[in-house]
Amino acid sequence: MTWACKDVTFYDVCWRLSMETSKSQNQNFKVNSKVNGKLLHKSYPYSIPLSYCFFFSFSVYKVFENVAQKYDIMNDAMSLGIHRLWKDMLLHAMHPQPGARLLDVAGGTGDISFRFLEYVRSQRERQQRRAVRFGQTLSYQDISNSYSTIETDGPRESTAVVCDINKEMLKVGKEKAESLGITAGLSWVVGDAEELPFDDDQFDIYTIAFGIRNVTRIDQALQEALRVLKPGGRFMCLEFSKVTNPLLARLYDAYSFQIIPVLGEVIAGDWKSYQYLVESIRKFPSQEEFKSMIEDAGFYCVQYYNFTGGVVALHSGFKL
């Protein structure tokens, strides 16, 4: 393999590798003359060679394996702690009620799931307080029943399933859960967003926070999301997106390309992974484009909300 020019993208590299391996296997596929990053995110009439996906996803796996230990520290350093606010706003928009079942895909270190369980717990407490307040004139029997309703199967318990393709990230998440003392209602599953290991119509809420840009075939991940959600279920996606304000966009670009890899090198000892991160953010479609992709997958009432001037966008859709 020789390169005609020095400048080549990560995605082109994966494409090239896949071409070389496919050639030897005599795979036959048509290639659009404008192969660009958008190839990944649109359903073209021809199939993306499997070997491309293999190389791309293998590399992404390696990236997250390397950064897993320092993932949370790096998040705080890179976003100056603002990522916590973004995740809180996701939960606020989600407004889950007790008894909801959450599937947190690419949930790795468990940030969303922990917040979800905390939120429904406080919602449940609020409900119980309200019940007590309005039940002051209950009979003795009812009051003694309310004391023992903590672990009965009356109201359904909320559960959160954290699904991630990367075992290292799940390991870090499990350790975090133990240190926070969160055990009930949480499960950890290894799985691929493009091929979820769950049955149809299982979950009330599907979230994917800062994970969908790492998926090779986003349309496939959206199809899977539609499949595992119950009718009436909500799809929510938090992801880096296009900044609308031009001045902020320039500052954001400068910050991303100058500072973030340096932070990655100093804190995590890994320049390349964070270079990849910044590039994958640029590759991701804009808010409107992604909204149309979600609608194409079959979701209704698709909306998006911009946070921090468009740095992060929350897309939400319903399965009806």
Place this chain on the structure above:
Amino acid sequence: MWPLIPFRWINRRRHCFTVSKVCVQQLHSSSTEFANIHYDGLYPGHIPTTAVQKALLSIGSGVAALQNPYRHDMVAVLGETTGHLALIKLRDRMRNDPEGYAVLTERPRIRLSTLDLTKMASLPDGSFGREYLRFLEDNDVTPDSRADVKFVDNEELAYVMQRYREVHDLLHTLLGMPTNMLGEVAVKWFEATQTGLPMCALGAVLGPLRLNASRLQSLFTSLGPWALQSGRRARCVLSIFYERRWEQSLEDLQRELNIEPPPVIPKAKKKT
């Protein structure tokens, strides 16, 4: 296939970025050989950086190295980002020396894969090769633990930096210093006078802060002045083609380089 796959060009310096323009990226995976065969930058492992990034890296790595001295990668990054002028001077010194010029043209690397360990073990005691091997075994170190150079933007200077890192262990042998804190500080003082690298100077100044009183005294009274004097008087240690001198006797080599034997050898400890 070529005409069907146009590649994208970057303009990272102006930071103008649209969806169709992406940055240069090397596959991040040390487990694939691909990363070494096809690389962007001037040499395998090179990461081009702007002046701003270099400044930030030097500050960040300095802080990180001070906080956790076991982060050798941070010490390495500090050396690379601050050592430009010193590397140029070193390279010129090497060029002016015939043996150094041979090192620069032939680019030998000191790694376990390039060293013939059985042959070195069979050399007589007192020979340079045998003593170096003994040093590696006693202190439980390996020449493969040196990080690759990443942030030097000149291929030749990157080699000089890499050579400096790989020669560090040989210097321990030449000076007779173990790898405990006192021995490392003594070698750093020697290197600071020899190479003029700011990272060495910083290590030389901050290293003694971690020594206890008796070692500090030994450093300032005997070891330190000896290291400084030897550093000033000795030939440029990077100009020596060590790979051709394994059979030479250690004392002979020390005399040739103008290095006096150490006044006192700090007690060697197992490196923690």
